[in-house]
Amino acid sequence: MNQRHVLRSLQVNAHSEPQAPPFHLANLISVARRQWPVFGLCLIFFLALGSFYCFTAVPRFTARTSVLIDGVNSQVVEQLSSVAGVLDDEASFLGQVELLKSEAIAFAVIDGLKLQDNSEFMRGAPNPFLRVPRSLLTFFRPARPPSGPDAMRRQALEVISRDMEIARIGRSYVIEISFTANSAELAASVATAVADYYLADKLESKTSATRRAGDWLQLRIEDLRHQSLQADAAVQRFRAANGLLVANDTLLSDQKLVDISLSLNAARTETEKAQARVEAIQAVVESGAEEGVVGDALESPVINTLRQKFLEASRRHSEIVRRSGEAHAQAERLKEEMAEYKRLMFDELKRIAQSYQNDLAVATSRERQIGEGLVKATAVSLTASETQVQLRELELTAATYRNLYQTFLQRYHEAVQQQSFPVTEARVIARAMPPVTPSEPRIPLVLAVSVVLGCAAGAGAAAFREASDRGFRAGEQVRQVLGLRFLGYLSHVAPLVDSLPKPPSGKHEIRSKDPIADFATEFPLSPFAETLRNVRLAAELEIPKRGKVIGIISVVAGEGKSTVAINLAKLLAQGASTILIDADLRNPGATRTIAQHAQEGLLEVLLSGDPPSSRALKDPESGALFLPTVMKRRIPRSSELLASGHMARLLAQAAEAHDYVLLDLPPVAPIIDARAVMPHLDAFVLVVEWGKTPPKLVAEILAAEPQLKELCLGIILNKVDSRKMKLYREYGSSQYYASPHNAYHHEDPDMTVVDLRQAQE
Template sequence: MLSPEKAIPNSDYESVGDDQEEFIDFEKLFSIARRQWMVVAVSIFVFLLLGIAYLLTAVPQFTATTSVLIDRGNSEILNQLANMGVQVDDDGAILSEVELFKSDTVGLAVVDKLNLLDNPVFMSAPPSLSSMIRSAFNVRKWFSDSSDGVVDQDVRRMKAATNVANNMDVERTGKSYALSISYTSTSPELAASIADSIANAYLLDKLNSKYDATRRASDWLQKRIDELRQKALDSDLAVQKFRSEHGLVAVSTNGSSLLLSDQQLSELNSALITAQSDTAKAQAKYDRVKAIIDSGKTDAIVNDVLDSSISNDLRKKYLEASKFESELEARVGADHIQAVKLRGEMAEYKRLMFEELNRIAESYQSELEVAQTREKSLADSVAHATGISSAANETQVQLRELERNADTYKNLYQTFLTRFQEASQQQSFPITESRIITKAQVPTRPSTPKKPLILALAIFAGAMFGGSIGAYREFRDRFFRTGEQVRDELGMEYIGHVPLMSEAELAPPPATSSGSPRDLSDVSLATRYVVNHPLSAFAETLRSAKLAVDMANPGKRCKIIGIISSLPGEGKSTVSINFAQLLAMQGSRTLLLDGDLRNPGATRAIGRHAENGIIETLLDKRPVRDSVLVDSKTKLAFVAAVVKRRMPHSSDLLSSPLMANLLEEMSGFFDYIVIDLPPLGPVVDAKAVGPMLDASLAVIEWGHTSRRVVRSTFSSHPELIQKCLGVILNKVDTAKLKLYHSYGSGEYYYSRYSAYYHES
């Protein structure tokens, strides 16, 4: 007998197994694949048929390809000519060129050049399975006016250009500056022609856009030049007018412009410096002469004395007289008359010499006065000119601002004039930064449909679709399939399974001569399956149940066993009847009670002719022996539930002391008492009988009863489930059971077990 903790199902139950389970259970994946392979195979087959239908109805499409190179060398030439042109140094520039290929300008140019509006191959869409499907699901077309009307020519051109863009594919070749342009059409010649026309239209559009841009730049520059020319003239005129109003006369000196007042001040400063130098020189000469005169030295010499012939003669005579006087004084003495006379001449000569020096000193003094006067005059002139220059400098601040504005407008005018000349020359250069490097060739093989790819995609899509359906079916499969699920979900022992019976096994038994009215009357062969097939898997499962009952209650003389299920229709009554038959076949005195007083399935199966049953025994106090039916072959005793009226209080009757006394009384005559109890879900009758049971067996329909329902119903009957010895899976499809096996499980070795089972 299981413990309450293990027997009562719990939604939070954790299966007991290896703590180190694999992250991916490959056994389960393989089992799922075995179960759902048919769904996947059917899906692949259906999608493969759709792919073949598409290939049979699809019109072959031909793709022609041309290549255009974004030539960076030419772009650099354009930049040198006009600082304009497309730079293709990044992915953004390449993507911009790709969008230019798909523009309406290129598309319309191709339409007009090839006259595609009159080309029936281009204008008519080829019928195909995909186009018919798109047309069928085009909801807008359902509500549009289908009447033929006059279509505007511009609208037709735009539709044709859109068709060109839709069938065109532009891709960058690796990391290079080459673009591959492909066009797809039902006609190989038309595909090649349109591909070449797209490349040529692109180059022509680049030339036209460059010409238009240059022309617009020239027009703008022309207007700007006229404006700058006028501003340059106005600024020059403002400078000249300001000079005239403020007397700022300028003179040119060595290529530079200088105000007249500044030039005069500069000249006066130079003259003043010269005058100051002359005054200093005259003062030095006068002071020297004055010093000689004051000292009385006759040997002192100045430049003007040397230059004077008079001074030189007097000095010469003075020196000669001095020489004679010295010689004479040495011979005759100092008092000699001749010596005295010579000394008198020397004194005269000296006087005359100093007179000459005084005359020279007066000339030096005159020169000094003249120099001083000139210096003073120049200083006054410099002071006056400085005042004039200071006033002019204050005004010149505004003049320099006007001159800067004039120079700015002059430079702008010269720059824009140069750019205008360059832009004018640029219009005559038919050069672009792109060129065609590969011309489109007429394709010899269709590019679409790609048969291997379509078939591979169809198989892949079918596998994915079938796998999705299979995964959904597995997700929705919330029923009990294996004993491992019983143990994991319910924490209960798994006794075994009962195979699903065939139509022949469920057929009515052959008619036999009726014996005693106390004999069982079988409605179906299913109620005597273990009698007719004692070596079957069904019988072996019931033997396992008997063994579990015996081991759970080894010392008890009579064992009261309840057969339960969660829902009606799970085959509980059939299992109860066969289990009781098995016990009786093995020589045990066995009593089968139909405890389902509201829906007596066992009574309908083997005792529908009974007139009295358990209700009459309990309520009318009739002897139980008057209600017992007996199987003539196995000696199984059966007490039916003859329901003659509805019983709203059946649970009270089953839990009453009368029922307890009845079971106590029957325990003295039988080894086993098997009670076919009502299902746990709809009613509480089984719960009422629970305290009187020694054990119970649960029956669950394989593949039909939800695991959630079983957990819910079992958890609401803990006392009854505590006595449950295990679970029997009923109506098992043995052909499908092998799809749910995993390595090491009982289902995995079922093919080996089957050698011990004989259904015949």
């Protein structure tokens, strides 16, 4: 018993946080195998739609003319209106494109070619797909025919705007004008007229603008000349009044301030060096260590000589001490000499320190004098700087007026020249010719777009169908989403027409109304029976005791749990004592299937306290016992009855008398009966309908009842469609290898009967 709980706890912990299965290439291939009919239907539909359009569309012709906008020519009008004289080529080019699309050019073409009176131009060629909606719109809101010349011109403008395209060729300065019409000659004439009227409009607008710009420049130049002269005179008067002397473009006061600042920096450097020398030599004198004398002795011959004598006396002292000992008279004499040399060295250092102190005093005095001079020079420079700010402002104003005067004078001369010889920067480089072949409909493009739309619609429809498929389809999905053991598949079995005849049953025997209830015993080598044997193996491993009490449950009604329970009971009874109890007190499906003739059952056993076998029916072939539920009236408190002590005593009696006790329980989502009897059970087997029951619902039920998940032996996917199951195979999954395993499975009733009889003999 403890071993079973340990195994289950390990299983629950291993899958405590199930995650959605990752999407791989194999999943994409499986989706394509399942949804290719929908994808192909969408593709064929859009290809047929595109073909119908190509067949019914009216042929139209497109004529093209090219206009070059010469960016090398000087843009006189734009330059006159810009002080900097720089042209933004990109913005100017986009402006020319919009000018070609403008109503002014369009109306000029309409009036020049009399297009409002051309019936072929005004009729156009509407898209055949728009004829039906336009007809319906006209029916509900009748169109008023245009009246008057202005209305006809406005209608012609709409036709030109619809059928004309203005586009830039790459990154060049060439604009392509294309017009599409029912006639090749009409398309060529309109495209040519647009280019011609565009050039005429450019020439007229440029001539008028140049004339107006020249008149304005002449007045502006005279004003700028007077302002420039007045600004120069103001600069000279201000310089003379404030005595601002300049040498090499710099005020004399500023030059003096710079020189004093450099001198002050040098004096500060000298003071810091002197201070550092004084502090260093004072530290050596205060320490009294002869090792510190070495640095300053390098610059003093006296200290250097004394140092050499000190070292020689020290060496001799060491030799004598080593040979004769510390008390020798010569060692005492050498020690006194060393002390004398050390005193002389430090006396010399004190003299040097005094000279450094004098140098520091001189440097400090010089730094103070230069600082006082800097303060005075700074005051003078500040006064001059304030005055110079006003001077610079006047000089800047004078230079600005002078530059403006020169610039506008140059532009005026250019404008005068342009008035005598006006030119445009645009010219036609390719005139429109009547096209030979129609441009619409573009059959390859239409078919290509149809293919793309068909593929997109097919992919969308396939994705929608896949997203709508919320049921469990594979065992790997059960393990990954729920974290439970997958016990196997049970195929959707059709009614057995050719099943073997059975002898008539007695009053206390099972009477099966549905041949599917005997499928596992009639076809013991089928995949159906193999899945049920897998349930038995899981029960043996998880519940190592006799008298295993197992509940058969489902999440919702109609998933086939009663059929599974009946077949499992008959299969288990072939090798072990088995009793099946119909504990679905509200909807006893197992009783309706195999025991409609029963008069007594579970309720009578609970009330009388008799053993379960006293009211049980027996299967004559397998020997399985079945305790039905006879519904003589509605039971309002079925959950309390299943959770009662009477039910616990009944299950205990059944467990003592039989190896397996199976309970066909109600679904767990709508009612609580299965949860009420949970404390009396050893395990559950959860039956889920293949492709129908939402995984989210199953996961929520198991999450809400942790004990139910802990006691669950595994999940069976029931009512599997074998033909559709092939479409959900993925490489490496158990379904992928289903075909090679068919040699181990047989569904031949004749073969089964022979095998059973041989086994009985």
